[in-house]
Amino acid sequence: MKPYPNYKDSGIEWIGKVPKHWKVRKLSYQFSVNTGFTPSTSNNEYYENGTNDWITISDLNEKYVSESSTKLTDLAVEGKEIIPKGSLLYSFKLSVGKMAFAKKNIYTNEAIFAIYPDKNINLNYYYYLLGSILIHNSNKNIYGANILNQELIRASKLVVPKSEEQTQIANYLDHKTALIDKLIAKKEQLIQLLEEEKTAVINQAVTKGLDPTVKMKDSGIDWLGKIPEHWxxxxxxxxxxxxxxxxxxxxxxxxxxxxxxxxxxxxxxxxxxxxxxxxxxxxxxxxxxxxxxxxxxxxxxxxxxxxxxxxxxxxxxxxxxxxxxxxxxxxxxxxxxxxxxxxxxxxxxxxxxxxxxxxxxxxxxxxxxxxxxxxxxxPPIEEQKKIVNYIDYEMSRIRNLKKLYKKEIKLLREYKTTLISEVVTGKVDVREKV
Incomplete structure (x- = not known):
């Protein structure tokens, strides 16, 4: 991928130069930040038999969210501002940087801020941009974890291309990240299949032995079935x-x-x-x-x-x-x-x-x-040892394959993060790729 033809200094140290026609603006200039709330957990009337979805950080696991693990009663949300469908959610406490779009009207706790949908704002572009940029405005707590507050968020500087270009960037990243996520899902499926294979290898070896031609007899155990005749x-x-x-x-x-x-x-x-x-x-x-x-x-x-x-x-x-x-x-x-x-x-x-x-x-x-x-x-002791050697070998093979797939998943995730950062900060020009 090629860079843009002309650049200028962004004034943001970690970003450096950005395309000359892009603007640099404070987040507070672009949109409002709306945070949620947490009702008193000691009052069961706020939670028991609740029907209102109340999103917490643990619910932000996919790009879109509609269901919450905890729900609030009408009493708990009385007088509270509802977050409209289509809003972009961002966690800025504890697990900083988890994001999702609200698939319906919801409420959130105070560890999440929401940006409401606006016809003049391409929230899909900001989904990628905020996910890449905001973490750089965080501080570290005494344990080394990233922390943000509303002041830091509002003061954050954003790089803003024109609306049409925002759409092109978001569409490109939608396509590319979907391909990467599909590859990751395939690797994760292979790991799951290896877990199933591991169970099957052990079960077959310790109940049927290693010789497929050996004569079998009924074990007398309902759940076990037949075993080798000499066992x-x-x-x-x-x-x-x-x-x-x-x-x-x-x-x-x-x-x-x-x-x-x-x-x-x-x-x-x-x-x-x-x-x-x-x-x-x-x-x-x-x-x-x-x-x-x-x-x-x-x-x-x-x-x-x-x-x-x-x-x-x-x-x-x-x-x-x-x-x-x-x-x-x-x-x-x-x-x-x-x-x-x-x-x-x-x-x-x-x-x-x-x-x-x-x-x-x-x-x-x-x-x-x-x-x-x-x-x-x-089985006889010597046969037991042969079975153990066989299982050890198979477990080592499966373990090495799992390590390989996990390493590939890690590299794919790193590539995805780098790709998003390179695109939303203007290091590469993807306008003709869409």
Missing amino acids: DNHRIDWIAKLIRGNTGLKKDELLNEGEYVALQYGKTYKVNEVNDTFNYYVNSEYYKQNQVVNYGDTIFISTSETIEDLGHSCYYNRKDLGLIGGEQILLKPDNRFIFNKYLFYYSKNIGKVLQKYAKGLKVLRFKIDDLKKISIPL
């Missing part, structure tokens, strides 16, 4: 020692260094493997002999607020000792019968079964006795 079938408590975690590990007491790896519930319930990158520790005051976790042990999450996370398991892949916290169950494999990592891989099959035993309303849990009575199909 045994044993309850988990026959091939592993089960221990309920009850060490009182609190997340605000965890250390960056210590004598024992601290397997606190909040730090393990999303982790598949506890390895040397897991840096949470406690010292000897928490030590309990029957709560020690050794290399090759498997940990089950026995409590969760969501059914999907109940029965999640992780593998302890460290040589130093760990201590298991509450809301977890520790499995110590008997190496005479089961290879440690084979037990872990098979545990990925058990989660769905344990979810059937879930009890509770707000918090779901299963009992250690529910886990004890689950049966596990058991």
